[in-house]
Amino acid sequence: MEPGGCDAGPTVKAVAAVLPAGGSGERLGGATPKQFCTVQGRPLVSYTVRAVERVSWISDIIVVVSPENIETMKSIIEKYGHKRVTVTEGGITRHRSIFNGLKLFSENKFSNHLLQKPEVVVIHDAVRPFVEEDILLKVVMAAKEHGAAGAIRPLVSTVIASAADGCLDHSLERTKYRASEMPQAFLFDIIYQAYQQCTDYDLDYGTECLHLALKYCKTNAKLVEGTADLWKVTYKRDLYAAESIIKDSLSQQICIITDVKEAVVQVGFLLHESLRSQIKVETISISLSKRDNHLQNIFSGQCYNFVCINDKKYATEEIQQLVDMLEESNIPLLHPVVLISVHLNTSENASFSIDLEELTKMKKFAREVKRKNILVYGLLIQYKDYFPLQETVNSAAALTMALIKDRNPELTGQLVVA
Numbered sequence: 434m435e436p437g438g439c440d441a442g443p444t445v446k447a448v449a450a451v452l453p454a455g456g457s458g459e460r461l462g463g464a465t466p467k468q469f470c471t472v473q474g475r476p477l478v479s480y481t482v483r484a485v486e487r488v489s490w491i492s493d494i495i496v497v498v499s500p501e502n503i504e505t506m507k508s509i510i511e512k513y514g515h516k517r518v519t520v521t522e523g524g525i526t527r528h529r530s531i532f533n534g535l536k537l538f539s540e541n542k543f544s545n546h547l548l549q550k551p552e553v554v555v556i557h558d559a560v561r562p563f564v565e566e567d568i569l570l571k572v573v574m575a576a577k578e579h580g581a582a583g584a585i586r587p588l589v590s591t592v593i594a595s596a597a598d599g600c601l602d603h604s605l606e607r608t609k610y611r612a613s614e615m616p617q618a619f620l621f622d623i624i625y626q627a628y629q630q631c632t633d634y635d636l637d638y639g640t641e642c643l644h645l646a647l648k649y650c651k652t653n654a655k656l657v658e659g660t661a662d663l664w665k666v667t668y669k670r671d672l673y674a675a676e677s678i679i680k681d682s683l684s685q686q687i688c689i690i691t692d693v694k695e696a697v698v699q700v701g702f703l704l705h706e707s708l709r710s711q712i713k714v715e716t717i718s719i720s721l722s723k724r725d726n727h728l729q730n731i732f733s734g735q736c737y738n739f740v741c742i743n744d745k746k747y748a749t750e751e752i753q754q755l756v757d758m759l760e761e762s763n764i765p766l767l768h769p770v771v772l773i774s775v776h777l778n779t780s781e782n783a784s785f786s787i788d789l790e791e792l793t794k795m796k797k798f799a800r801e802v803k804r805k806n807i808l809v810y811g812l813l814i815q816y817k818d819y820f821p822l823q824e825t826v827n828s829a830a831a832l833t834m835a836l837i838k839d840r841n842p843e844l845t846g847q848l849v850v851a
């Protein structure tokens with residue numbers, strides 16, 4: 434499929450992507466190369482692959498990993514259902530890895546199946562997970578026209594040159610320079626010929642593909658302003674930032690499910706009103722005993738947070754119903770889903786009790802479904818209490834937001850009280 438529906442610029446016959454993922458992540462530290470470090474339980478590289486495979490007009494995705502990580506990468510592809518992905522062996526430097534990836538399209542001794550040589554190839558570091566279709570389309574269209582293109586960002590720090598004595602020699606005028614980021618895109622023949630002509634010095638010490646296109650193919654890449662999210666995970670702080678961004682993206686929407694009893698519906702409505710200023714809320718009242726198409730639709734959407742309110746002391750069946758539907762939806766495959774089981778205590782007597790056996794059952798159930806990437810938490814709301822109901826519901830809303838934002842697997846099976 435040619436790049437989707439843009440109204441400007443030429444169409445491109447075939448586009449492929451090469452994701453270099455063969456590094457050791459020394460600057461991040463630790464035994465695991467950063468591309469395989471998990472974020473929300475999933476390897477970082479899987480987020481980048483997912484971001485690129487969502488772009489339907491990219492026909493083939495080549496992930497280049499070190500020899501010892503080939504099987505790891507193949508298991509990631511299988512576990513997360515990645516499509517159109519081929520794994521190949523990297524080299525001792527990033528340029529050598531990228532070159533190996535490109536060879537799959539030209540010299541098929543590396544591949545036991547024929548990959549269509551693309552007209553344009555995207556090169557994107559596998560540790561830059563937040564790449565969107567828009568910037569990919571821009572660099573591809575620009576590469577079609579100019580032969581090469583790359584995303585750039587403003588410099589955050591001034592660039593200086595040091596003299597032999599280690600003192601300042603001069604500084605560059607920051608406004609005249611930009612940081613070279615990714616994605617980059619090239620007419621395949623240009624970047625492939627550039628790599629074929631490369632000296633070993635370039636391959637071993639170079640860091641810039643755009644430079645190779647200029648040096649060896651006299652091609653001045655078009656520079657495309659990129660977004661702030663194109664940054665590369667390099668240091669530990671970058672991994673924390675990636676985790677925070679991904680958690681934030683999972684906390685944008687919630688679905689409140691109630692049964693049809695009046696008190697439960699009322700609390701569901703009050704909770705909806707208390708949450709709606711912080712998060713997109715959908716509330717449905719159904720009898721969970723039957724499959725509801727509306728609920729099915731929500732499960733097939735992009736909602737990763739569910740609150741199930743009922744007045745039963747321990748609603749195993751209802752929660753199990755939701756777990757089964759979630760599992761069928763495949764949502765928990767890619768992202769942990771938060772499922773908050775709210776018990777509304779409507780009993781008249783204030784001395785409400787949940788015995789240890791019930792709490793233990795809840796913890797056991799939560800532990801079982803955690804293996805399915807579903808995080809179950811308990812939340813108790815006292816319907817009749819010395820606090821006005823609205824105050825109790827506001828407290829329940831705050832606890833709900835905290836659980837959704839934190840998505841802490843260690844707190845699953847616990848019961849919090851609004």
Ligand SMILES: Nc1ccn([C@@H]2O[C@H](COP(=O)(O)OP(=O)(O)OP(=O)(O)O)[C@@H](O)[C@H]2O)c(=O)n1
Nearest residue numbers: 453454455456457458459460525526527530559
């Ligand atoms: N021999 C190499 C070295 C790097 N890369 C990839 O190139 C991208 C950007 O490189 P960089 O951030 O430098 O990764 P590392 O080399 O792993 O990091 P470090 O320099 O800290 O070891 C990463 O996805 C990395 O896996 C690669 O495919 N092959």
Ligand SMILES: O=P(O)(O)OC[C@@H](O)[C@@H](O)[C@@H](O)CO
Nearest residue numbers: 527558613614615640641642
């Ligand atoms: O691998 P390093 O972190 O040394 O450098 C990689 C970067 O140079 C590269 O990803 C962009 O600058 C675009 O070329």
